[in-house]
Amino acid sequence: MEGEMTSPKIAFIAESMKKFIRRRAFGNLANLLSKVHPSELADAIEALKPIDQSAILDFLIEKHKEMAADMFVELKEQLQHKFAEELEAEKLASILRLMNSDDAVSIIEDLPEDRKTAILNLIQDTPQVEEQLLYADDTAGRIMTTDYFSLQDGLTVKEAIEQLQKLEEKAEMVFYLYLVDEENRLSGVLSLRQLLLSTPGTHLKDIMNNRPISVNVDTDQEEVASLVSQYDLLAIPVVDHDRVLVGIITVDDVIDIIREEAEEDFYRMAGTSEEEILHRGNPWKIVKIRIPWLLPAFLSTFVVAFMLDYIKGSFAYFALFVVFMPMINATAGNIGVQSTTIMARELALDRIQESKWATLLWSQFRIGFIIGLIFGIIGFGFSYALYPGGQVPRLVLSGSVGAAMLIAVSISSAYGTLLPVFLKRLGLDPAVSTTPFVSSSNDIMGMIIYFSVAFAGIHFFG
Known part of the structure; x- marks a missing residue:
């Protein structure tokens, strides 16, 4: 919020955005935003007055939806919650569609029921979000992302590399290649380094780790964080009760879990709740x-x-x-x-x-x-x-x-x-x-x- 302590760089970005939006210098504003990282943009927006925050967000949603989505994810929870409730349903839905499923779920899950229903009706083209909301709070199924990359374990190294080259940018983690059988059940994991150093004709099932560390959709998020920390993982696969691969949880989400659990414990120790924020x-x-x-x-x-x-x-x-x-x-x-x-x-x-x-x-x-x-x-x-x-x-x-x-x-x-x-x-x-x-x-x-x-x-x- 305006008046809180900010770094000189963030203060400069915030002041420039305020000046450009008030003068309707949209070209200058777009040029500035193209040079700013989403996390810096989020910090700068938090430093503005509510009227300027809304104007900047409307501009982003209208002209730069992907940037708006990336920035929205970086906002502090209090402001994120405020915007999610105040934005027109169509505008909110338009940026939720561009987010990874775990980020969209974390925003939608705290909305009032009528608002949540309206938003879900508008993003029916992303059914995985609604499916994730069916999982219990603070479980792997609720916090996983469904934007991952997997390969059939019967492929060769050459075929796997060819599929990697066609990979869409939205897949969140390619340091690990998750291998599945014909029924999409998790059968193994392979690092990108292992893949690139193997001979082209080698089958993936011959070089994969066939005992991958994984979690069930019902696994508590604290246990997920503990496993990622214990085994020094960058991501962990999530499977259902039939071991079908349904998503992954990345290390950045685990960091969020650790911070969230620490804050929750702190508030409980003080006899209050994070809802105060x-x-x-x-x-x-x-x-x-x-x-x-x-x-x-x-x-x-x-x-x-x-x-x-x-x-x-x-x-x-x-x-x-x-x-x-x-x-x-x-x-x-x-x-x-x-x-x-x-x-x-x-x-x-x-x-x-x-x-x-x-x-x-x-x-x-x-x-x-x-x-x-x-x-x-x-x-x-x-x-x-x-x-x-x-x-x-x-x-x-x-x-x-x-x-x-x-x-x-x-x-x-x-x-x-x-x-x-x-x-x-x-x-x-x-x-x-x-x-x-x-x-x-x-x-x-x-x-x-x-x-x-x-x-x-x-x-x-x-």
Whole structure:
């Protein structure tokens, strides 16, 4: 948006476009656009005011549809979503037809149902887009592109090269040649280098890798990204349940997946959603997004209040001990969030095997114990210095603070490690465990530990 930080080059392009479009100097504008990369054009359009953005986009769609399609794909999601909803249906459809199927699907899938139906009716000549929308969100089938190149495995090297020379530009990846049998089932893969270095009369099936790494249309996108990273692939083929080749996922899409998953985890850890970006100018919609995440944490404070009220009525020295409760809860809560965040990230990146969970739990417990011991000693000294003695011996109160700190921090560290594992076992996203609810559950646990230690201290040493 205009006013945000942009590079000098992007600022120059944006200012020039604005000047040309307002002066209706369309020849100059076309000349400028011919020298600009689609990603730079997208950044420049994002730097303009909405009225200039719309004028530039209309010009591109009318005069340079392919450039408009390439630029549209590069736009940030918020602006892409805005244009997809505001553009005339015919104009949007005209550029969607020129996109790779995965890019078109990513734009159409977020539209309101009536708008989505209208657009799909206008692009019936590209049925693969509608077919991909039938696959579940965040699966290989939804994010693949159907613009790929495959060869019959019975061809010779010479025949394969001849077919390559006739290849249309729209095919997205030719570093790998995917080989299929007579029924279009994936049978192997061959690198372009292997093809070019082989003798012309050699059959492809004799030089291909007959155990290609592939994914099913229902494979989760995180698993796709993990496989591409693990095997250093530039693309990965997608097959249906009969192993029929239906598409490929390229490394640029995998980068988008990784970024998307990282952003999604970040928002969930903060107790919100990436939808906030789409509704940045609408406070009420953002409020509706945040409240469901905050409500469990808010309600859990009622539990804390009821428990404190109960303890107050049954513990004569409540007023003395409650002063130090925030110190224990804050420390235990923070280390719990640290452990949860680390574990959730490790699980998301598949760095931890199930057999190693017990080892990691023991490691985190020891870390928590050492930190708890350090802060327990500090808490002991602080409370001993602050409390002059009286109703309760100084050592009893200070010892309760120190011991509770040690126990609460140790348990919170282990709890924070276990929670993401438990959620993953239930089929939930481990990132959810770092939401505000975790802090509240740590507060309840810390309070129970603290006053249990205090009761025991008074009972045995008071």
